[in-house]
Amino acid sequence: MIEIIATGPQNTVQDLGRPGHRHVGVASAGAMDNLALRTGNLMLNNAADAAALEVQTFPLTVRFAADGVIALTGADGRATLDGRELLPWWALPVKAGQQLEIRYPRQGARVYLCVAGGIDVPQVMGSRSTALRGGFGGLDGRPLQAGDNLAVGVAAALSIGPGGYGVQPPGVAMAEAFPLPADGSLPLRAIAAGEADWFGNDLPRFWAQSWKISPQSNRTGYRLSGEPIQPEHRSEMRSYGLVPGVVQVPPGGEPIVQLSDANTAGGYPKVAGVIEADLWRLGQAAIGSRIRFVEVTPREAIAAEVAVEGYLAGVRRLVERRL
Incomplete structure (x- = not known):
């Protein structure tokens, strides 16, 4: 279980979306940066479509009710765990009672908090993504609020030491294929x-x-x-x-x-x-x-x-x- 201690507006539960329903007027929703979500799920040996928290308004503070493993991907949200600074694009174990804070990013717009086992909210039309305009999916179809509690699914096998491990951000690993801005x-x-x-x-x-x-x-x-x-x-x-x-x-x-x-x-x-x-x-x-x-x-x-x-x-x- 993850308890939301503090959050800005528009932070939501997202997965890879719900394709196949546009013909009946249902948007796909899903992560704005699906590469960050896919990478975070891979790092935790999750299913590819496991749900995570998409954080786009800051700060977000959560408390973990049980031991687990998390991965932080996307923007560098200058995250801290019980006050200790964490690296982006990093997976690490967390203990029950520890508190994670994600702050305004140094660069980028959205941070993804992925958890081993995924965020366990009901599937609606094959997806756990929040559809804000439709008011369904995610947690009651709305942004997260202080006091919310989110269940976590059953984690798959993964061997990870106390220091965790990281991966190269895609912008670094694929610099040749994805050129950086030359003029701002x-x-x-x-x-x-x-x-x-x-x-x-x-x-x-x-x-x-x-x-x-x-x-x-x-x-x-x-x-x-x-x-x-x-x-x-x-x-x-x-x-x-x-x-x-x-x-x-x-x-x-x-x-x-x-x-x-x-x-x-x-x-x-x-x-x-x-x-x-x-x-x-x-x-x-x-x-x-x-x-x-x-x-x-x-x-x-x-x-x-x-x-x-x-x-x-x-x-x-x-x-x-x-x-």
Whole structure:
């Protein structure tokens, strides 16, 4: 059992989401940085879809009611255990009564607290993820509150010493495949979408400029601030299905990138789609930071996905030596 001592708003239970229900209007939800969640679960020998805590408002303080093992992935939340500083991307044992605090990150936006056995809340439509707009999943379909108690599932076998062990953060391990910002803007690879050619002379500016993530952003989508782009002609569009990564352009001309709680349908013109392998980086982009879209081919998108799977395979080999 994990007791929530203190929390900010919008911290939730998330797993890899509930795909397969968009046709009935149910968004997938799930972790904004699913690579951090997948890595944390691998480090603990959990099932791939085990649920964890997604922490995006700080501080979060929890108390452990029983001995267990945890992993901290995602942003570096300057975590402490009974006042002792912990490293990010690290798995370690915890004792009953110990208190963990996760503070505002040095960089990045979201920290994942994974526990051996996973957070044990009821599955709804095949997932434990919290659907905030729908008010279901997770813990009663809502953000965590002080005084909440979360059950933990049965942990699988794992040999881990008192000091624990860590893995290289993906941004370090895959530096060649995922370039760091060169001008203060996070490069996000994207493929031109169905209505890209509607934007005519404005399209090069979409790709060239640096966009700022607006405060009017959330798990549904990031609104971007910059010099607006407008289609050369306006046409009535039928609604179409949406998935995370789709970049829409509403009448105001400032794009919206759909994210984990993406709407299931929409009718704004689509200018691009962020490749799936880069969505974890977008999930770690903080409000107020800047991004830049980089046009790539499907072949380049596949190469990025291969790099991600190679990273996870390396973590898996490391864990297998501890079984």
